[in-house]
Amino acid sequence: MLIIDGPTVQRLYPMKDAVARMREAFTALGSDQVQQPLRKVLRMPGNRAFAVMPAQVSDPAAVTTTAFGVKTITVTPQNSERGLEVHNGLVLVFEPETGVPAAAVEAGSVTAIRTAAASAVATDLLAVPEAGTVAVLGTGVQARAHIEAMAAVRPVHTVRVWGRRPDRAKALADWAAGRLGVEASAHEQIEEATLGAEIICTTTASTEPVLFAAAVSPGAHINAVGASFPHARELDDAVVEGASVFVDRRESALNESGDLLAPLHAGRIGEDHIKGEIGELLVGRSTGRTSPDEITLFESLGLAVQDVVSAMHVWERAAAEGAGVAVSLAPAEH
Structure with a gap:
């Protein structure tokens, strides 16, 4: 599995690519090719939240590859005054055929890029x-x-x-x-x-x-x-x-x-x-x-399919370029 940090996400996911991926994600959603339950949100004191957002794209023609995964993210508005990111978390994506974890991608950068790219698609329309x-x-x-x-x-x-x-x-x-x-x-x-x-x-x-x-x-x-x-x-x-x-x-x-x-x-x-x-x-x-x-x-509410499609794109680019940090999740031998 690859661990992919925020700077790597920003390098591998330029806005032009993100707009194209969000157009594909929206098209898949409009074509009923996405499974996506409402996100589960834990409310916390101070207007904070912890959210879990799973999604699957079922048609390989709709995006670069069939994709499924989940975003887990915290939202802490007070962080803007602390010099920290408001959104923090991970997007986990899995190899489509085997279900083996493929990548854990820093979610704040994914969220920032895909949210703006989704707005760009809407603006273009x-x-x-x-x-x-x-x-x-x-x-x-x-x-x-x-x-x-x-x-x-x-x-x-x-x-x-x-x-x-x-x-x-x-x-x-x-x-x-x-x-x-x-x-x-x-x-x-x-x-x-x-x-x-x-x-x-x-x-x-x-x-x-x-x-x-x-x-x-x-x-x-x-x-x-x-x-x-x-x-x-x-x-x-x-x-x-x-x-x-x-x-x-x-x-x-x-x-x-x-x-x-x-x-x-x-x-x-x-x-x-x-x-x-x-x-x-x-x-x-x-x-x-x-x-x-x-x-x-x-x-714009932000959808799990946007995160999963984005993280799959980043994972594919990272794997092709040898970016990210590879870790093994193989079970211990007994």
């Missing part, structure tokens, strides 16, 4: 083709990954960053300017960042809404990725009510998305407010944007 101004709310790992991911699918020329800490917002804007060669700026007010932006990515750890309808311009596409539990929200009810909503998976969204559950429980939307899954768009079972002024929303 839903944002206006000429979208060039991106607003990012948040300054952490996901914020940085999303800037890179948006540039992979749209002609991004302007990046605006908002964060609770102005110094971190400026540092991220400076990074975007240097990395992508775009105009980038930090903003103290959310509206300054979002108004006029064709793409808005919310990547905060907030449990209360930070994005309100008055801060969203007609025609914008929103990737909401920070609130992945029922008690957490980034979007005001009016934002959700006024948008055409698309999700990674209906079952997950209706059980786990605080952004959707709050207006649903308030009677402001019904379950049919979800227009489709990203996989359904890819296989032609749902229709995406219908007008330039329509506001579209991708509510």
